[in-house]
Amino acid sequence: MTKARTPRERKAQRSALEVPALGPVGMARWAWRQLTKMSTALVLLLLLAIAAVPGSLFPQRVQDPDAVADYIKANPVMGPWLDRFQLFDVFSSYWFSAIYLLLFISLVGCVIPRALQHFKAWRSKPPRTPRRISRLPQYRKVMLGGRDGAEAPTPDDAVEQAAAALKKRGYRVQVQDLGTGAPSVAAERGMLKEVGNILFHVALLGVLISVAAGSLFGYKGQKVIVEGESFVNTLVDYDSFNPGTNFNADWLNPFSVTLNSFEATFNRDTSDPDHYGQPTDFNADLTVRDSPGADPQDVHLAVNKPLNVDGTKVYLVGNGYAPVIRVKDGKGDVAYEGPVVTVPSDSVYTSSLTLKVPDARPDQLGFVGLLLPTAVSQDGSIPKSVDPGLNNPALILSSYTGDLGLDGGQPQNVYVLDTQGLTELNSMSNSNGPILLDGEHRKVDLPDSNGSIEFLDVKRYVGLDVHSDPGRIPAFVSFLVAFGGLIMSLFIARRRAWVRATETEDAQGVRCTVLEYGLLARGEDHRLGAEAEKLTALWTSLWEDRGVREYHLKSSDKA
Numbered sequence: 437m438t439k440a441r442t443p444r445e446r447k448a449q450r451s452a453l454e455v456p457a458l459g460p461v462g463m464a465r466w467a468w469r470q471l472t473k474m475s476t477a478l479v480l481l482l483l484l485a486i487a488a489v490p491g492s493l494f495p496q497r498v499q500d501p502d503a504v505a506d507y508i509k510a511n512p513v514m515g516p517w518l519d520r521f522q523l524f525d526v527f528s529s530y531w532f533s534a535i536y537l538l539l540f541i542s543l544v545g546c547v548i549p550r551a552l553q554h555f556k557a558w559r560s561k562p563p564r565t566p567r568r569i570s571r572l573p574q575y576r577k578v579m580l581g582g583r584d585g586a587e588a589p590t591p592d593d594a595v596e597q598a599a600a601a602l603k604k605r606g607y608r609v610q611v612q613d614l615g616t617g618a619p620s621v622a623a624e625r626g627m628l629k630e631v632g633n634i635l636f637h638v639a640l641l642g643v644l645i646s647v648a649a650g651s652l653f654g655y656k657g658q659k660v661i662v663e664g665e666s667f668v669n670t671l672v673d674y675d676s677f678n679p680g681t682n683f684n685a686d687w688l689n690p691f692s693v694t695l696n697s698f699e700a701t702f703n704r705d706t707s708d709p710d711h712y713g714q715p716t717d718f719n720a721d722l723t724v725r726d727s728p729g730a731d732p733q734d735v736h737l738a739v740n741k742p743l744n745v746d747g748t749k750v751y752l753v754g755n756g757y758a759p760v761i762r763v764k765d766g767k768g769d770v771a772y773e774g775p776v777v778t779v780p781s782d783s784v785y786t787s788s789l790t791l792k793v794p795d796a797r798p799d800q801l802g803f804v805g806l807l808l809p810t811a812v813s814q815d816g817s818i819p820k821s822v823d824p825g826l827n828n829p830a831l832i833l834s835s836y837t838g839d840l841g842l843d844g845g846q847p848q849n850v851y852v853l854d855t856q857g858l859t860e861l862n863s864m865s866n867s868n869g870p871i872l873l874d875g876e877h878r879k880v881d882l883p884d885s886n887g888s889i890e891f892l893d894v895k896r897y898v899g900l901d902v903h904s905d906p907g908r909i910p911a912f913v914s915f916l917v918a919f920g921g922l923i924m925s926l927f928i929a930r931r932r933a934w935v936r937a938t939e940t941e942d943a944q945g946v947r948c949t950v951l952e953y954g955l956l957a958r959g960e961d962h963r964l965g966a967e968a969e970k971l972t973a974l975w976t977s978l979w980e981d982r983g984v985r986e987y988h989l990k991s992s993d994k995a
Contacts, residue, residue: 477546480538490526491527494523495507495524496525507524536644554631562608565620565936573955573956578976578984579948579949581948588949591937591938591939592937594951598953602933607623622932623932623934624930624932625930629925632923635917635920639915643915645910646907649907652680652683655677656677656678656904657676657901658674658677658901660777660899661695662897663895665694669690669692689726689748691724693743695720700755701719702716703715720737722737722743724743726746739752748904750902751901752898753899754898755898756785758894758897759776760773760892761773761890761891763791763889764887765887766886767887769797771801772793773892775895778807784821786808786820787806788804788851789804790804800839801835802838802855805831805870805871809829810826811828818832829874829875829894830872834870836853837859838857840854861883873891874891878890878891878892929967930958955967955968
């Protein structure tokens with residue numbers, strides 16, 4: 437019977453079996469090993485993709501701050517919580533940045549040791565010939581000499597000739613044990629497979645660095661230019677500007693752009709009524725100066741044909757009409773005169789218009805309404821636009837007077853007029869009716885001696901999107917390198933081959949040299965058998981005049 441152990445003895449035994457504590461250094465080493473595993477890098481890459489999903493589900497502050505404000509206002513309970521977790525600033529959030537940095541560190545920890553290990557393997561000699569080549573997955577034999585009076589080469593000569601032939605096929609070779617009676621050659625090829633794998637991971641690092649450089653030092657801005665007006669690439673000249681985290685305004689390229697004319701082409705094929713009036717092409721003629729004092733250049737800007745000024749891309753992203761309006765206040769002074777940018781709302785370019793006139797006296801004036809490029813009215817009804825072309829332009833406006841709230845310092849949307857607290861002068865529901873300005877009625881006096889409004893002309897405008905991304909070209913190059921590395925790692929096979937030559941006699945007692953060779957693949961290689969057949973054909977052509985005879989065993993034939 438086994439003697440029962442006391443509690444003290446059982447405790448002592450458990451203590452003897454316990455693993456000693458790792459300590460701070462050991463824990464740090466263990467954490468580093470876990471972080472630099474390839475499986476960890478794959479998990480972090482998956483987490484990065486998942487973390488980017490909210491960026492497409494919720495509006496992002498860097499792209500449209502007004503949409504974020506509207507979302508929070510429409511969701512007073514959930515919106516502030518989403519903002520606390522930075523779901524409206526996904527790509528600059530602390531949790532997205534943490535995953536990004538961990539992935540970067542993990543890839544660096546994976547690639548550097550792997551590259552050093554492969555460099556050592558490349559410089560090392562091929563492994564020695566195994567004693568039993570017949571155990572390799574692909575095994576063959578050929579006999580040289582002993583037929584038709586052909587003299588067999590010596591084993592040393594056969595091995596040296598085989599080594600030269602393998603070297604021509606791209607193997608790195610090492611001849612072993614010459615003069616021993618059973619010389620051999622060890623050969624290896626496909627080292628570029630691992631190079632491709634390393635290049636792929638290095639290129640991923642390049643993509644991460646390029647994207648980070650673009651978000652840190654790049655910028656994106658929008659500008660609306662009316663025909664005849666200019667845009668200078670300075671911070672104050674943008675309508676909206678989204679800089680990178682570490683962007684410096686002094687880095688802006690000092691170029692300027694003047695919009696000479698804009699032309700929109702519409703479908704006029706009456707045989708295709710479903711597509712009649714749809715836009716087919718947009719073209720803008722610009723005058724560009726790369727720097728102050730530089731010679732002007734005439735540039736043709738079109739959709740998907742951006743302007744490139746020293747790496748800064750200018751895209752044509754929008755267009756519309758800008759009616760030229762003159763507003764006189766109650767004192768008879770011109771309070772506003774110039775083009776007003778409208779926002780198209782349908783396929784026939786029915787465009788909403790908002791005009792704020794804070795300089796009017798004694799009271800400020802505001803106007804909202806529609807621009808109709810081709811206005812048509814039937815049976816005294818309200819006109820509507822029937823074509824996007826500028827054939828019969830008309831304005832239908834409502835007017836207001838009062839404090840527009842522009843003097844309080846609070847930013848406002850230029851395309852929205854807050855009518856609360858304003859006195860309505862003209863509207864559809866007002867006894868004065870709306871203001872109608874067209875080719876026959878160019879000027880209308882406002883009620884209660886608040887001035888007048890006059891429709892002078894219509895110009896075209898374009899919306900420009902200006903991008904500067906210093907990481908764009910490096911990211912593209914990194915993508916090409918990653919693609920090339922992936923192709924290399926997928927289609928280059930890493931193989932080892934050994935050839936051994938021994939001297940013997942055939943059944944008639946004639947001296948012969950037996951050449952046995954085998955192949956081994958590093959990993960899965962379904963073309964290994966085809967390579968063995970190619971080597972057999974190589975030996976046959978090499979020793980065709982030496983009475984070569986083939987008798988080989990495949991792996992499936994071995995007992």
